[in-house]
Amino acid sequence: MLRAELRKILPYRTVWVILLLYVLLLAGFVAVGGSVTVNGQQFGDTLYAFPALWSRLAYVASYFNLLLGILLIILITDEFQFRTFRQQVIDGRSVAGLVQGKLAVSGLLALYGVLAVLGVGLFFGFTRSPDTVGRAAETVGAVLLYGVQALGYLAVAALVGFLLRKSGLAFLAFLLYAWILEPLLRLTTPDDIDRYFPVKIFDSLTPTPGQELLNTVTGPSSALLPTEAAPLALVYIALFWALSYLVLRNRDL
Amino acid sequence: MSILQLDNLSKRYGGTTALRGLSLQVEAGSVYGLLGPNGSGKTTTLGLALGVLRADGGEVRWFGQPISSQSKRRVGALLETPNFFPYLSARQNLLLAADVKRAAPATVDAALDLAGLTARQHDAFRGFSLGMKQRLALASTLLGSPDVLVLDEPTNGLDPQGIAEVRELIQRLAAQGKTIIIASHLLDEIEKVCTHVAVLQRGELRAAGPVSSILAATDRVLLRLDADIAPATLLHALGQLPWVTEVRPETGGGHSAVLAPGHTPAELNRALFASGVVLAGLEMRQRSLEAQFLELTK
The missing domain is CATH 3.40.50.300 (P-loop containing nucleotide triphosphate hydrolases)
Structure with a gap:
């Protein structure tokens, strides 16, 4: 199954362009981060000091999940457009097999995200703050939580792709939901409920750096701790993929 | 199977x-x-x-x-x-x-x-x-x-x-x-x-x-007479045979008809001869699938 998915992906230039863009944007963002000035003080190389670097990087990378999501939407809606889902079912693949194939692709994309964050982190850690490298392993779990978050955004993207079938509509729905619709819904929902919304749960996995400091100013955040959010995120991921399967199973191809 | x-x-x-x-x-x-x-x-x-x-x-x-x-x-x-x-x-x-x-x-x-x-x-x-x-x-x-x-x-x-x-x-x-x-x-x-x-x-x-x-269900039989025999004789003889239907003149001369299932052109020939009608020609015209298709989907 994975081999068939790789046969589709590896020769596809769009995939490489988006993956390259992801790593370039992430590295670029991190590279200029050190020269940002706040209150007349430059962050400088302290920004790249372990162990805090991993959670900072995970937070920055969380913004680029949308790129991975858009890539998965392209890969899913392409199959509707080219009628290749239909042909694969004719040729002997089950509907569950089609969804599992894309689930495997989302796993690969999340793994790519994790490796990219690790690679970018190690590069900047070694070059800008080499004396802290000894502490690199202490908080590397933050990158794994970022991986779960990437899987979460990819599960939303997959559901939208399977549901809407057309790339333009699916991009719009994905971005609108993640950036506008759910935040608006959360505004009108009590705090003790809104922290369980899916995108909020996913975002809780990579909290804003310095959140503790912010809490002292604005009051405690309603968000769950990353370790509390992780099992719920996995439940949402399973739910979204199950819904994707149901959508595909109950429709004509 | x-x-x-x-x-x-x-x-x-x-x-x-x-x-x-x-x-x-x-x-x-x-x-x-x-x-x-x-x-x-x-x-x-x-x-x-x-x-x-x-x-x-x-x-x-x-x-x-x-x-x-x-x-x-x-x-x-x-x-x-x-x-x-x-x-x-x-x-x-x-x-x-x-x-x-x-x-x-x-x-x-x-x-x-x-x-x-x-x-x-x-x-x-x-x-x-x-x-x-x-x-x-x-x-x-x-x-x-x-x-x-x-x-x-x-x-x-x-x-x-x-x-x-x-x-x-x-x-x-x-x-x-x-x-x-x-x-x-x-x-x-x-x-x-x-x-x-x-x-x-x-x-x-x-x-x-x-x-x-x-x-075969709608194959037609094409019947041709010698010029000296009046078509009315043929039509009259065919009218006596209840298993012959859809008799109609053909554009190239002669007439065509459809035989009920179980009846053969030889049987028709024999029956016409017994009625005194001698055919100059008798042929099965297999209907094209196209004609049959158009008939079925009329």
Whole structure:
């Protein structure tokens, strides 16, 4: 199954362009981060000091999940457009097999995200703050939580792709939901409920750096701790993929 | 053995009924033609049979069992259009199809050769002509050497030579004992290759059976008299025979009629001779499938 998915992906230039863009944007963002000035003080190389670097990087990378999501939407809606889902079912693949194939692709994309964050982190850690490298392993779990978050955004993207079938509509729905619709819904929902919304749960996995400091100013955040959010995120991921399967199973191809 | 059995299949698209209670049975080794005008339900029937459309009612059985991944791998099918990834080459597309069908990757070379695309195997599918795309799709259906082929308008986009090649291919595969189900509106093609035929119209089955029986049911007998015998004599004699119907004059001279099942031209000749009518000519005119099709779908 994975081999068939790789046969589709590896020769596809769009995939490489988006993956390259992801790593370039992430590295670029991190590279200029050190020269940002706040209150007349430059962050400088302290920004790249372990162990805090991993959670900072995970937070920055969380913004680029949308790129991975858009890539998965392209890969899913392409199959509707080219009628290749239909042909694969004719040729002997089950509907569950089609969804599992894309689930495997989302796993690969999340793994790519994790490796990219690790690679970018190690590069900047070694070059800008080499004396802290000894502490690199202490908080590397933050990158794994970022991986779960990437899987979460990819599960939303997959559901939208399977549901809407057309790339333009699916991009719009994905971005609108993640950036506008759910935040608006959360505004009108009590705090003790809104922290369980899916995108909020996913975002809780990579909290804003310095959140503790912010809490002292604005009051405690309603968000769950990353370790509390992780099992719920996995439940949402399973739910979204199950819904994707149901959508595909109950429709004509 | 029954290869494919469709039992009381129904399908609606919104308020439109595309298929109404269709039942069909395709026997092993037959070349089964599915005929019908555009929108008659041919592709819907095949889509339901191949498991890509959800039926609103009825049942599909392949090899006596409900449809499954195993049964699908014994069937090579081309439905509507050639469905490939445009950015992949012909070879990459066939390797992917072979993976899904669990066919040996080595069979891809033979398939490319069969499609006449060996020289262009590394070119992207998007750059192919319609005929090349159709040939690639046909070659893909043969990967893994399936027992059954389902071909929906297989000669679409092909030039006359390509059409003849597809016809030869179908005949060759049928001679190997493969069962072939072919949907087409090209009646001539169906008539040349099929052993059985089903005629659909507006989602309903109008007729089904061996091509010979569908055609023979309405064969006409052409009767010619010598010039010195008045046609009225013939018409009078025919009027006495209750198993002769639809008597009508033919444009080229003479008359034609339809015999009831179980009666032969020899019997007619004998009966007319006994009535004193001597025929100068008597011939069976086999009706073309086209004429029969038009009659059935009137």
